[in-house]
Amino acid sequence: MKLVVQVKLLPTPGQAAALDATLHACNEAASWVSEVAFGRGVKRNFALREHTYAEIKQRWGLGAQAAQHVIKKTCDAYTALKANLKAGNLGQPWSKRYRRATEEPITFRPEGAQPYDDRMLSWQITDRTISIWTLSGRMKGVAFTASPEQLARLALYRKGESDLLYRDGMWFLQATCEIPVTEPNADPDGFLGIDLGIVNIATTSDGEIMAGRELNRGRLRERTLRTKLQKKNTPSAKRRLKKRRRKEARRAKDINHKIAKHVVAEAERTGRGIALENLTGIRERVRLRKPQRATHSSWSFAQLGAFIAYKARRAGVPVVHVDPAYTSRTCAECGYIDRANRVSQSWFACRSCGFVDHADRNSSRNIRARAERLWRRGAKSTAPDSPPKIGRGSGRERSATPSGARCANPPL
Template sequence: MKVVVRVKLEPSAYQADALAATLRACNRAANHVSRVAFDSGEQRRNGLQPLVYRQVKDEYGLSAQPAVRVVKKVCDAYATLKANIKAGNLGRPGGKRRSKAESRPVVFREDAAQAFDDRCLSWRADQRTVSIWTVAGRLKGIRFVCSENAAKMIAEHRQGESDLVFCDGSWYLFATCDIPAPAPFEPADCLGVDLGIVNIATTSDGAVLSGRRLERYRKRMRALTAKLQAKKTKSAKRRLKAIRRREQRFATDTNHQISKTIVTTAERTSRGIALEDLTGIRERVKARHDQRYRLHSWAFAQLGAFVAYKAERAGVPVVHVDPRNTSRQCSSCRHTHKTNRVDQATFACRACGTTMHADDGGTSRPKAGGASRNIRHRADAAWQRGTVNCPTSAP
């Protein structure tokens, strides 16, 4: 399985200037290559490279291998754009977002990340140093810091390219490691997990992993940001820059903790993990104006990705199921109706009279069951049918 390891570089002032100049040169060259690809319509690497290779080397000061990496970066960007258009992520044909994306070349920021292969970058994991090509020449002995586990993973399993990233005044390298993953075991049952906004995750065991702490933090950060923006002073702008990504880091840390709890529980009890396939939910769900911020700040995709890779490393199988009506269906009698969901927290079946929390499985009441238990039932049926690799999504 592929794992990305991030290490923080500690370059000297001269080394930092050389790295910054290298990113600028690579991204300016990438913008030139992107314009050529857009004007000519040639977006395949084998066809585009002969058109721009010599000019990229002569005019932008890149050596042979970085020039090749720049062309590959542009081709990958256009491939990603085509995939997003095909998947409908940029809207329908003729829409404003899609028309804007299709009417101009892909543009790269001057400090955008740049990939380096083993000809441009070499690692000394035991010495915690790297050697990297720059426009100022080869820089050797750039120190980096990381955990012992990360250093061991880089030394033993690193493969392919490494990305040089400049973020918030710091330099990082992202290394791709291919580590062996255990084969998934045959689960005795599934642990149903219902994802939500008020309760980030609720399991069929009745564990409610609440998002109240994160919600309070976001509310406080929104108030602080609005207050600083209203001041319009230099010190307020410095403060805004300092806290720009703090909320994102807090939410990411929360998702890491929740995903670890879910995977650990499933591994300890020899069960698989059942999740909803929420692809495209933001396009399907209609929210009031005052609720849109909560909906679009809901990092369910990130939580699902964290659960997936942690489960793969632990050998725990993950099953995705159709999310339709999981919160409206009674897990006792299977009666489904929108009036069964009384409010956000309460479920009351109109057919059998069962009442319960709308999300959890209600293990204290054997006949009670909510969305997470329905997800568990659907995942178990999908596993028995052998369709776990073909998840369905609500239209």
Template sequence: MKVVVRVKLLPSPEQAEALQATLHACNRAANAASGVAFTTGATHKFALQQHVYAALKVKFGLSAQPAVRVIGKVADAYTTRTAHLDKGLLGHKGSKRRARSEATPIRFRPDSAQPFDDRCLSWQLDARTVSIWTTRGRMKNLAFTGSPDQLKALAEHHQGESDLIVQDGMWFVSATCEVPEKPLNTEPTGFTGVDLGIVEIATTSTGQRHAGRILNRYRRRQNRLRAKLQKKNTKSTKRVLKRLRRRESRRARDVNHMISKSIVERAERTGHGIALEDLKGIRGRARQAKRNRYTLHSWSFAQLRDFLTYKARRAGVPVVVVDPAYSSQSCSECDHTSRRNRPSQAVFACTGCGVVMHADTNASRNLARRGEIVWNAGRSVSRPCPSL
């Protein structure tokens, strides 16, 4: 299983300047290669390399391996755009957006990430330094830092290329690690349903409830602060806004990591699988008042689902995705379905059997039952009887 480990570099001012010059040179070369690929139609790596390899080395001062990495980055970008066009993610056929995308070559920002292989970037884990190629020569003894888990993953499982990234003036290296997975539990004792929401970020059928009150208050506070600073619109407020960038997303990411870790650890300990609801397209389906739209669109349910999925894979916990239709209106005890079963957002009161419980707990139990049905249906095999 591939996992990306990001560590923070600690360059001196001179080293940071050399890294910046390297990124800019690589992305100028990528833009030149992208123009050739768009003009000639040579968007595959080997065909594009025959057109631009020598020119990239001479004109932009790239060595052999960095030039190959630049060509690979451009080829991958065109492959991704073709896939997005086929799926309709860039507009339907005949739309202006699709026509604009097809009529222009792909452009790379000056600070776009640049991939390096082991010939261009090597790790000295004991000394906590890396050696990296730059346009000003090989840079050695570039210090980095990371958490103990990240350093352990790098030491034991690093495999493949790494990306040099600059973000808000900070430098990072994202390394690919091939982490072994535990054997999948093919005989789960049951399934844990996970109901996702805004008021309660995640509620499980086993009794875990992760409230979103603190995170939602933080988001509202950050939103008010941004509006206040944007209204003032001075140089100092712009500096503060720049410093506050991504702070909210980092907080939400940390919360989602803690929630997913807790759910997966409990499922692994109890031998359960995990049943998740399929919320794809919910932002387009849900109807919200204008004052509530920010809350809906800042809801990072897809990120939490991704975290749950990859942590479960590492732990060998089976995960199934089920249809959430009417899970909040159906009684988990008698299966009676009615809108009147939800007198309020937090309360579920069945009008059929009279059971009363928290609404998210009831929905998570329905998801758990559906997950078990989906798992058993997927494992069943129908074979024709042998002829006598």
């Protein structure tokens, strides 16, 4: 299984200037290659290389390996765009967003990530330094920081390309690691049902409730502050907005990682599998009033599900996704289904047998029962082989992303 270990670089001012010039040149060249690919209709690597390779080396002074990676990065970006269009992620063909994505060539941000292979980048893990190619030549002794655990993972499992990127005034390297996967438990002792929600982020069938009140209050504060700063629109307000961007997302990601780690550890300790709801498309199926839309849109259930899935795969814990229909209205004791059973957001009271329980715990028990029935009928673990992107801060890990994901998004 591929994971990406992200480490923070600690360059000197001179080294940072060389890295900055290199990154800007690579992305400027990639934008030019994108224009050529768009104008000629050539978006395959080897065919596009015939039209652009020599010009990239002469015009921007890039080395042979860097020029090839620039061309490949551009092709990967168009492959990702094609997949997004096919999946409907950019709307319908007549929509403004779809037209803007298809009627203009892809552009790359000046600080967009640039891939490096082992010919352009070498690691001195014991010394915590790297040697990296730049426009100014090979630059040695660039320091980086990482935890002992991450250093060990880099030394044992690093394989393939690494991506150089600049974000929020800091330099990072994202190194791909090929992590061995534990054989999945073929005979789990039942399942741990997980009900995902907005008020309570996750509730287990064991009765453990991981509430999201703190996270939701933080999101509300961030939205309120963001609205005030946007209305003010002064230079200082813009600086503060830039400083606080992604803060809400980082907080939610950290909480989701902790919840996923706890859930997988509990399932592994007890020899059980994990049962999750298949919530794909829930935003399209639910109609909400305007005050509820921001809260519902910021609900990161897909991220939490992906975190649980990839951590479970590493631990050999089977994961089964079940149909979520009527799990909140079904009595976990007698199976009676009625909308009136859900008395409130937090309480469930069966109109048939009188069973009373916390609503989310009742739902998680129904999810557990459905997973056990599916497993008995021969269902397999549905943990994905290539989990979605789940980046974290310096010294943390994330799952591997498709090659096109390192490129800048189309101009939308």
